[in-house]
Amino acid sequence: MRLQLDDIHKRFGENEVLRGIDLSVESGQILALVGENGAGKSTLTRVISGAHQPNAGVLIIDGDDVRFNKPQDAMGAGIRVIYQEFRQNLFPHLDVAQNLFVLDLGGRFGRLFVRRGAMREAAKELLLSVGLDVDTAREVASLSVAEQQQLEIAKAISEDVKLLILDEPTAALDETESGFLFEQVRRLRDEGVAIVYITHRLKEAFDLADHVVVLRDGKVAMDESPDVVTEADVVTAMAGRTVEDLYPRHTQPTDRPRLELTDVSVAGAFESLSITVHAGEVVGIGGVAGSGKGEVPRAVFGLRRFTGGSVQLDGKTLDIRSPRDAIDAGIAYVTPDRQAEGLALGQSVGDNITLASLPEFTSAGWVARGSQRAAAAKIVEQLGIRTSSVDAEAGQLSGGNQQKVLLGRWVLRDPTVLLMDEPTRGVDVAAKADIYKIIDEQTREGAAVLLVSSDLPELVAMCDRVIVVRHGRAVAELTGEALSEQSVLEHALESES
Amino acid sequence: MTRTVGMLGRELRAIWMLLLVAIVLFIATPDFLTTGNLLNVVLAAATTALLAAGQTFVIILAEIDLSVGAIMGLAGVAVAIVLKDHGFLTALLLGLLVGALAGLINGLLVTKTRMPSFIATLAMMSVLAGLTLRITEGNPVAVNNDSFLAIGQAKPLGVPAPIWIMVAGFLVFGFLLARSQFGRYVYAVGDNAEAARLSGIPVDRVKILAFVISGVLSAVGGFILTARLGTAQPTAGAGMELAAIAAVIIGGTSLAGGRGALIGTAIGAVLLGTIDNGLNLLNVSPFLQDVVKGLVILFAVFIDRNSGALSRAAAHIPRPHSRGTVPSSTN
Numbered sequence: 161m162r163l164q165l166d167d168i169h170k171r172f173g174e175n176e177v178l179r180g181i182d183l184s185v186e187s188g189q190i191l192a193l194v195g196e197n198g199a200g201k202s203t204l205t206r207v208i209s210g211a212h213q214p215n216a217g218v219l220i221i222d223g224d225d226v227r228f229n230k231p232q233d234a235m236g237a238g239i240r241v242i243y244q245e246f247r248q249n250l251f252p253h254l255d256v257a258q259n260l261f262v263l264d265l266g267g268r269f270g271r272l273f274v275r276r277g278a279m280r281e282a283a284k285e286l287l288l289s290v291g292l293d294v295d296t297a298r299e300v301a302s303l304s305v306a307e308q309q310q311l312e313i314a315k316a317i318s319e320d321v322k323l324l325i326l327d328e329p330t331a332a333l334d335e336t337e338s339g340f341l342f343e344q345v346r347r348l349r350d351e352g353v354a355i356v357y358i359t360h361r362l363k364e365a366f367d368l369a370d371h372v373v374v375l376r377d378g379k380v381a382m383d384e385s386p387d388v389v390t391e392a393d394v395v396t397a398m399a400g401r402t403v404e405d406l407y408p409r410h411t412q413p414t415d416r417p418r419l420e421l422t423d424v425s426v427a428g429a430f431e432s433l434s435i436t437v438h439a440g441e442v443v444g445i446g447g448v449a450g451s452g453k454g455e456v457p458r459a460v461f462g463l464r465r466f467t468g469g470s471v472q473l474d475g476k477t478l479d480i481r482s483p484r485d486a487i488d489a490g491i492a493y494v495t496p497d498r499q500a501e502g503l504a505l506g507q508s509v510g511d512n513i514t515l516a517s518l519p520e521f522t523s524a525g526w527v528a529r530g531s532q533r534a535a536a537a538k539i540v541e542q543l544g545i546r547t548s549s550v551d552a553e554a555g556q557l558s559g560g561n562q563q564k565v566l567l568g569r570w571v572l573r574d575p576t577v578l579l580m581d582e583p584t585r586g587v588d589v590a591a592k593a594d595i596y597k598i599i600d601e602q603t604r605e606g607a608a609v610l611l612v613s614s615d616l617p618e619l620v621a622m623c624d625r626v627i628v629v630r631h632g633r634a635v636a637e638l639t640g641e642a643l644s645e646q647s648v649l650e651h652a653l654e655s656e657s
Numbered sequence: 658m659t660r661t662v663g664m665l666g667r668e669l670r671a672i673w674m675l676l677l678v679a680i681v682l683f684i685a686t687p688d689f690l691t692t693g694n695l696l697n698v699v700l701a702a703a704t705t706a707l708l709a710a711g712q713t714f715v716i717i718l719a720e721i722d723l724s725v726g727a728i729m730g731l732a733g734v735a736v737a738i739v740l741k742d743h744g745f746l747t748a749l750l751l752g753l754l755v756g757a758l759a760g761l762i763n764g765l766l767v768t769k770t771r772m773p774s775f776i777a778t779l780a781m782m783s784v785l786a787g788l789t790l791r792i793t794e795g796n797p798v799a800v801n802n803d804s805f806l807a808i809g810q811a812k813p814l815g816v817p818a819p820i821w822i823m824v825a826g827f828l829v830f831g832f833l834l835a836r837s838q839f840g841r842y843v844y845a846v847g848d849n850a851e852a853a854r855l856s857g858i859p860v861d862r863v864k865i866l867a868f869v870i871s872g873v874l875s876a877v878g879g880f881i882l883t884a885r886l887g888t889a890q891p892t893a894g895a896g897m898e899l900a901a902i903a904a905v906i907i908g909g910t911s912l913a914g915g916r917g918a919l920i921g922t923a924i925g926a927v928l929l930g931t932i933d934n935g936l937n938l939l940n941v942s943p944f945l946q947d948v949v950k951g952l953v954i955l956f957a958v959f960i961d962r963n964s965g966a967l968s969r970a971a972a973h974i975p976r977p978h979s980r981g982t983v984p985s986s987t988n
Contacts, residue, residue, distance in 0.1 A: 527837065529836070
């Protein structure tokens with residue numbers, strides 16, 4: 161089969177995520193899809209798999225226009241997706257065989273009573289065909305991540321699959337497991353399956369693919385055979401975005417050390433990191449998902465326990481055991497997931513802004529509502545949070561304004577150290593610019609900012625220095641001329657195999 | 658109707674149901690709208706209301722306390738036994754201590770052992786109810802202490818004492834929930850415990866304190882019932898936890914946590930009492946009364962769950978030219 165995308169557009173509200181995508185893939189081909197976070201890879205996957213419908217443009221299969229109104233339509237056409245979060249599609253407490261034949265629409269193994277023996281036999285056969293040799297009566301939860309992924313692949317090819325999309329399939333695999341996966345992907349290709357392979361590891365893209373497609377800002381920035389381009393070309397294509405007025409970074413850092421991490425480790429996350437953030441400085445931490453970069457601020461904030469090293473604030477050694485300790489020491493932490501652990505969405509904007517400062521508005525146990533609301537109103541005004549009032553439910557604000565509420569909670573406290581993890585994830589450009597302005601203002605007041613981000617332009621433009629972390633270790637410290645999107649990416653990805 | 662309801666807070670939705678039931682009863686029987694009968698309604702609701710008040714804190718925290726009835730029974734019996742040899746004050750303090758201790762154990766089980774509150778308090782319900790039966794050998798314990806009996810039987814200013822206690826309790830704890838730092842923390846933790854933790858809120862302590870409040874108010878409920886009857890019945894609390902939870906839910910507090918208010922719970926408890934009273938006045942079989950109460954709970958939760966959908970549906974009806982989301986064909 162040959163799938164062709166012709167000028168695909170996809171909008172969410174004002175936000176146009178796909179802005180005219182043209183590409184094609186056919187049986188016996190592997191197409192590697194690469195691009196930064198937010199470039200549109202996931203949305204494109206969802207359009208192909210029928211989970212989203214394009215606002216404009218057409219999908220063409222073997223010359224005929226098709227329209228997928230729901231994922232089942234795409235499945236009917238032989239399209240399968242193995243998502244990065246593939247474990248969401250498995251039933252952890254059912255056995256391997258039941259997971260494979262959970263639908264069993266044809267009633268192969270009996271309609272009322274399931275013939276377990278026959279089902280397990282069939283499962284065994286299918287699993288061996290993908291090279292997975294496990295007891296089919298085992299609970300899926302007891303399989304390794306790699307085995308679960310193979311199970312998911314077996315499930316996908318148990319029916320007639322013509323196009324298989326793999327989304328970051330090696331994210332959770334080790335080297336051997338990855339190698340085995342590559343073999344299978346090649347074998348499926350040789351059997352005539354068309355494969356779209358989404359990855360951020362360029363080496364994999366170059367090893368596997370027949371052509372490499374780079375997405376940037378919802379457009380195809382490059383579509384070439386790996387034989388005629390170099391990894392550096394791809395990196396340039398991924399990162400080559402123009403830096404607009406988006407990043408108001410005016411403050412010069414001082415040379416007064418504020419936050420000093422010396423040889424700190426957290427078992428299983430990162431090892432022997434030494435990072436100093438001066439007053440007025442923004443230090444970035446870059447790295448791919450799983451590099452351990454997000455665990456650094458969590459540990460400083462008391463959410464993970466350091467297994468080694470020391471933390472000093474303004475020259476004094478800290479012993480932080482809980483978020484409360486961190487807050488009392490003047491440290492703030494903006495979590496990357498505002499919905500799950502940032503905001504109490506059912507409570508008011510005012511309550512959310514003052515959530516970490518309530519003791520300051522409390523005397524003898526009673527909250528002074530007047531001064532609490534006044535303080536919140538001041539933050540709303542200062543940060544330009546668009547809300548009908550401080551009493552409005554936080555959950556009713558837009559993503560960008562919710563993010564500003566979360567930031568406002570910490571701005572209210574005048575933090576000396578501001579830890580941020582993906583502070584602009586999922587917010588629109590206007591809110592992004594506002595958030596960068598807030599960061600700059602905080603540094604002007606002497607705050608030390610530690611910024612973890614996978615948004616490369618943001619890292620490069622906002623940070624005075626960037627430390628690149630790979631497999632839990634600092635591999636580069638980039639500053640001045642040496643600090644660029646390309647250099648961060650190269651260090652983050654280098655020698656993955 | 659939906660729109661009007663929507664304009665009131667979700668906690669006050671129950672007031673429409675209360676008015677509806679009251680109007681029906683007013684039409685159906687002349688005995689309903691008399692001062693004496695109305696006081697009876699509230700008097701009968703007082704015990705449930707106090708249990709439900711504590712339960713409200715727990716449910717806003719997205720937890721549940723199934724042991725309130727058992728705590729109530731144990732505290733009532735404990736007070737009656739202590740009153741045999743000791744004074745009023747000693748007995749009262751001891752009874753409160755029983756409630757506080759039971760609540761503390763609930764809270765510790767839920768926070769420190771990470772047990773789901775449904776399981777922990779279900780087990781505690783069994784333990785405490787069994788303990789009460791073991792202590793009393795299943796026999797009621799009589800009370801002769803006049804100061805204690807006054808809790809249930811005195812009528813200051815013509816209003817039964819349990820009603821005064823209930824009103825005072827709701828004022829104090831209502832204010833605590835709405836205006837104290839602890840109260841604000843209850844909402845925040847119930848809405849998003851992780852966000853609360855990351856804001857430095859002592860999540861475990863907030864939960865433990867809520868369970869203690871639930872235990873103490875259950876004990877007070879036990880005192881009232883014991884004082885009204887003049888004896889402590891070891892099985893007095895059986896089933897009371899369900900009535901208390903029903904009152905909280907009817908009162909608009911969300912089982913998902915983060916939303917609710919004590920005023921709604923008060924209305925919910927009085928509504929349940931009114932239905933009881935009305936069905937009695939109308940000579941409806943007591944067996945059928947439970948059926949009616951169950952239906953009222955279903956109706957209240959149905960309205961709660963679907964009010965968003967209902968008002969959205971209502972909002973769509975008069976808009977025939979609403980913009981479609983289906984993209985026009987580009988071919």
